[in-house]
Amino acid sequence: MQEALVLPSGVVLPGVRKAGALSPKRPAVETAGLADVFPYYAGFSFDWACHQLAQHEAELVDSGTVLDPWNGSGTTTLAAQSLGFNAIGLDLNPVANVIAKLRAQEYSQVEDIGRPKKRTDVCVEDDPLAAWFAEPTVRRIRQWVKVGEATGGPTRDLLTVALFRAIRATTKQFEGSNPTWVKRAKDAAGTLSIASDELDAIIERHITFVSARVGSQSSTRPISVVTADSRNMPIASDSVDIIVTSPPYLTRIDYAVAYSRELALLGINISSDRSLRADLMGTTLIRRQATDSFPFGETASNLLSLIQKHDSKASSGYYLKQAQQYLHDLTSGLDEITRVCRNSATVHLVVQDSFYKDVHVPLADICIDEAAMRGWSLKSEPKRFPVRRTLTSLNKSAQIYKKGDVAESVLTFSRG
Ligand SMILES: C[S@@+](CC[C@H](N)C(=O)[O-])C[C@H]1O[C@@H](n2cnc3c(N)ncnc32)[C@H](O)[C@@H]1O
Numbered sequence: 197m198q199e200a201l202v203l204p205s206g207v208v209l210p211g212v213r214k215a216g217a218l219s220p221k222r223p224a225v226e227t228a229g230l231a232d233v234f235p236y237y238a239g240f241s242f243d244w245a246c247h248q249l250a251q252h253e254a255e256l257v258d259s260g261t262v263l264d265p266w267n268g269s270g271t272t273t274l275a276a277q278s279l280g281f282n283a284i285g286l287d288l289n290p291v292a293n294v295i296a297k298l299r300a301q302e303y304s305q306v307e308d309i310g311r312p313k314k315r316t317d318v319c320v321e322d323d324p325l326a327a328w329f330a331e332p333t334v335r336r337i338r339q340w341v342k343v344g345e346a347t348g349g350p351t352r353d354l355l356t357v358a359l360f361r362a363i364r365a366t367t368k369q370f371e372g373s374n375p376t377w378v379k380r381a382k383d384a385a386g387t388l389s390i391a392s393d394e395l396d397a398i399i400e401r402h403i404t405f406v407s408a409r410v411g412s413q414s415s416t417r418p419i420s421v422v423t424a425d426s427r428n429m430p431i432a433s434d435s436v437d438i439i440v441t442s443p444p445y446l447t448r449i450d451y452a453v454a455y456s457r458e459l460a461l462l463g464i465n466i467s468s469d470r471s472l473r474a475d476l477m478g479t480t481l482i483r484r485q486a487t488d489s490f491p492f493g494e495t496a497s498n499l500l501s502l503i504q505k506h507d508s509k510a511s512s513g514y515y516l517k518q519a520q521q522y523l524h525d526l527t528s529g530l531d532e533i534t535r536v537c538r539n540s541a542t543v544h545l546v547v548q549d550s551f552y553k554d555v556h557v558p559l560a561d562i563c564i565d566e567a568a569m570r571g572w573s574l575k576s577e578p579k580r581f582p583v584r585r586t587l588t589s590l591n592k593s594a595q596i597y598k599k600g601d602v603a604e605s606v607l608t609f610s611r612g
Contacts, residue, residue: 199214200212201243201246201250203250204254205257207279209246209279211228212228212243212247218243218244220240220244220245220546220581220604221240221581222240223241226241226242228241228242229242229243229274229275229278230274230298230299230409230410231269231271233357234269234295234298234361235269237268237376237449237451238268238444238449239269240442241271242274245272245274245440246275246278246279248275248544249262249279249438249440252438253279255438255540256279256281256282256437256438257281259282260281260282260437260438261282261284261437261438262276262281262282262437262439262440263283263285263286263441264284264286264441265286265426265429265439265532266286266426266441266529267287267293267441268287268296270285270292270297270300270421272285273285273300273419273421274296274419275440280417283417284420284422284436285420285422286422286426286429286430287423287424288424288472288476289451289452289459289476290423290459290462291360291455293423294458295357295360296421298350298353298406298410301353301410303407307351309347309351309354309403310343311396312340312342314336314339314392315342318338318339320334320335320338323338324465324466324468325337325457325460327381328367328387328457329387329388330384330388330389332389333387336392336395336396337363337395340355341359343355354406354407355403356461356462357406358399359399359402361406362402363458365398365402366388370457376450376453376454377450377454378453378456425475426477426528426529427525427529428532429535432536433535433536434539435538436536436537436538437538437540437541437542438541438543438544439533439542439544441543441546442545442546442547443529443545444477444478444522445478446478446519446523446550446552446557446559447478448478448480448518450473450476450478450480451478452473452476452479453473459472477525478522479521482514482518490523490524492566493566494565495562495564495565496523496562496565496566499555499557499558500519500520502552503515503516503519503555506553506555515552519552523562526566527566530567530570534570534571537611539611540610540611541610541611542575542608542609542610543567543607543608543610544607545567545606545607545608545609546607547560547604547605548583548602548603548604549603549604549605550602551600560578560580560603560605563607564607567609571611572609572610573609573610573612574609576608578605578606578608579605579606580603580604580605581604581605581606582602583602583604
């Protein structure tokens with residue numbers, strides 16, 4: 197018999213696995229909640245998000261609001277929608293928001309998307325896609341983009357995600373052992389030239405795949421997916437009931453570099469315009485404004501002092517600044533969470549510990565400490581899930597340092 201999640205009110209969500217010891221980590225293959233349409237880095241499991249929200253039916257059923265301030269591919273907003281709750285998802289990465297919207301839209305009718313005519317009036321000067329593709333290939337991709345612009349609405353998002361997939365599939369050679377550090381061609385000779393008919397066939401295959409996946413979707417409630425900064429949320433104070441979220445971790449994942457190809461499709465060149473990359477939490481760029489005088493709790497301060505004292509190159513310089521900047525963004529996000537939440541709110545936070553060289557980065561304990569400074573206490577014991585494959589386990593130069601195991605933790609907070 198197919199598994200299902202049954203809410204106290206009797207609402208049934210078929211196909212959702214039983215709670216048990218369900219981890220927030222997305223399984224290697226997850227099709228629930230359209231997770232396979234564009235598997236987003238560090239996305240959590242749809243089934244897990246459904247179970248987190250299902251416990252709060254009483255608070256949410258009429259007019260309560262769910263928020264995910266680091267919404268990524270929109271797992272939280274989709275889970276909330278599937279259960280019939282209002283939800284807002286914020287993310288500063290516009291790529292994430294295209295995917296989140298696609299997953300939550302209703303496609304009662306997927307319009308036919310025909311091959312674009314070969315036009316010459318498409319400008320490809322200074323096109324950011326030229327970092328991977330030769331000019332005729334860029335031109336053909338832009339002709340497909342124009343088809344989406346002419347159609348608008350959900351079909352445009354569908355085509356955009358199909359193009360994200362097609363670009364990923366054809367540019368694998370620019371991914372290194374760390375899949376989040378996407379390289380660019382060294383020069384024009386290193387770019388890819390794909391014959392127009394071959395490229396069209398690839399794009400059409402991805403349109404067919406995405407159309408088939410979203411075709412069965414029916415939405416119960418419109419949700420709100422907004423491109424916005426978790427350090428400055430466009431949300432009224434005291435208005436949110438439940439948060440289910442996962443911020444970037446202190447693992448040097450640069451989301452703008454990881455999604456540089458998709459951002460290029462959206463017209464954003466992260467090499468010439470560094471503003472988005474600099475603003476994303478966890479960025480490896482150091483901003484001009486200093487963040488070193490920001491007051492942190494004891495656990496975060498201890499970590500900073502261990503990094504500063506580390507004898508490896510740049511620990512007391514660049515790496516200290518990067519960690520300070522990360523902690524500044526994390527705590528600014530927690531300040532905003534505190535402002536927008538009602539007094540009765542519950543916050544479910546998924547975070548992963550990591551290592552800087554051989555220094556343990558206790559992100560879960562840092563969050564517990566920083567949340568306590570803002571009036572939040574743990575509502576239940578943290579749930580910890582061991583993490584088997586981390587980015588440092590893929591990074592050869594990082595392997596010279598002896599490290600312990602790391603865990604992903606689910607922290608549940610309430611006020612008082
Ligand atoms: C761990 S991912 C969230 C994944 C999400 N739970 C899912 O299932 O797809 C963290 C997200 O935070 C976003 N982010 C980074 N800095 C941000 C900021 N300042 N404001 C809002 N979102 C930000 C990143 O773009 C990324 O999508």
